[in-house]
Amino acid sequence: MNKRDKQDAEKDKDKDKAARLAALSPFELKDELIKAAGGGAVERPANLAMLNAGRGNPNFVATIPRHGFWQLGLFAMREAERSFAYLPEGVGGFPKRDGLVERFELFLRGNKGVPGIAFLASAVSYVRDQLGLSASDFLYEMCEGILASNYPVPDRMLKLSEVIVGQYLRREMIGKHPFIGEFDIFAVEGGTAAMTYIFNTMRQNHLIKSGDTIALGMPIFTPYIEIPGLNDYQLAVVDVNADVEKNWQYSKKELDKLRDPKVKAFFLVNPSNPPSVRISDESLQYVAEIVNERPDLILLTDDVYGTFADDFVSLFALAPKNTILVYSYSKYFGATGWRLGTIVTHRDNIFDRLIGELPKDVKKELHHRYESITTEPDKLKFIDRLVADSRTVALNHTAGLSTPQQVQMVLFSLFSLMDTPDAYKKALKRLIRSRKRALYDGIGITFDDSDINQVDYYTILDMEFLGERAYGREFVEWLLKNTEPSELLFRLAREARVVVLPGRGFGTQHPSGRVSLANLNESDYRKIGQAIRTLLGDYVERYNAATGNTLDRNKVL
Ligand SMILES: *Cc1c(COP(=O)(O)O)cnc(C)c1O
8 A cells, every 4th residue: 555545544544433433422422532541552641640521420428418327227227126026146127116206316315426416316306396297207217218128108209208308399499489389209210210200101191202392402411312312202302502602591582492382392401411501580481481371381300400509490480380390319419329319290280181181092091001000090190100100000019219218318308408508508619619710720711700500510611612712713713624523522532631521412502522520629620621721722833834823822811
């Protein structure tokens, strides 16, 4: 092969590679990026550790409610061993209701000063005095729950656990917003399970059928893009795009797409992933107005990041009858391994109404589907259909979330409810903000910190937006024309061992990278920023060489 052929072959190989990479999902691409950052024969500075800012998994852990969990566990073990004819071979029994509160108080007194004990003492007072619940019933539910000695009953959620988690969601998702009526909660294995169950039950109950159109608030957590395209669903998707120039808010014009009667449902992540921006009050109000005109519009809001915002108000508060609320404890409490999430619907909702209005033959089919679990299947609520469908209906009676999971969920909720100065929330925000500052300092650019809707769990580095701001439109156009979409990400990975996720996979309009601010330490973010700056400088020099321009790569941006 002569030199020219060889070069062509190399080019073809690169093109093949680019095409192959373009077809990968962002999470697959991430694996390629990690490979590029980790292995291979590429020369790189010695002992430069890989910095993976692609992970959404937080590197912090809420300690106090976990201490509470373990101490409660020790108390419950005493109960198991004192009750019933305890056998030394390792056989215990159920806790006893009689005298439970008194024994618990003795336990607290005997363990004064031990981490978690003061928290448990306050938690029981709070449940009794602030929530008006029976301390004895509460302790019994918690002890039985943490011992995991019974199937979770009721299957949707344990009784007092639902009340307490309900109070938590009320505080964090509704706040001071006026709200009429009650809501039901289904405790599930994280936001992931919530999404799976909701898509499935909506389809089983003909709320969405293949060929239907749904709208997605873009950019969005990738599974929301991928699930509608699956063979099981085959939904048409309308993108409602947030605009980087408007601090990632949706314009009225974009939201007006929801007025189209073809659009059956609108799925939204708020605050968004990846831009990590909460929808403005004005836009929420605008969606609520559209719902007034379109009372059948189904809304799903995934508010996993709502607790990172001050005075957050969910779309669920504004349009409760139309909205399914998804919440997860994973991110805020650093608890992705626990698998804790909730699905919430208002007691008076359009899902039950729409099911009631289905054609006769469909209703008959659904009657048959649910008749094994209730004598009145037509009256089975949408949320209880979610519970049943999550275990293929036939295993409905064991559909509940494991009871120790529910106990930890309750303790996380109580921790947050009792933290009236919001000390935990403020501490997390300080942590995340300082990381963001370090990142941008490293790049050498200032950022606008005044947007109250900015949550900053992630930050998007939008090449077009940042590049233009830094070096002008002409440079950006040159850059976009002369680089492959994932080239910058791969160079960052190979040369600086920095992994960030491609924004494209989340449906961003411009080439961009998502940096998680939750996953690494402050000094790492500074290094990531510096690596990005070095790379950009490199492109500035190439641009100068190619065009005869004289941009200064060290310009303070
Ligand atoms: C992380 C995340 C989830 C999944 O959370 P789990 O509770 O860990 O399953 C769901 N939705 C969004 C938007 C997320 O970022």
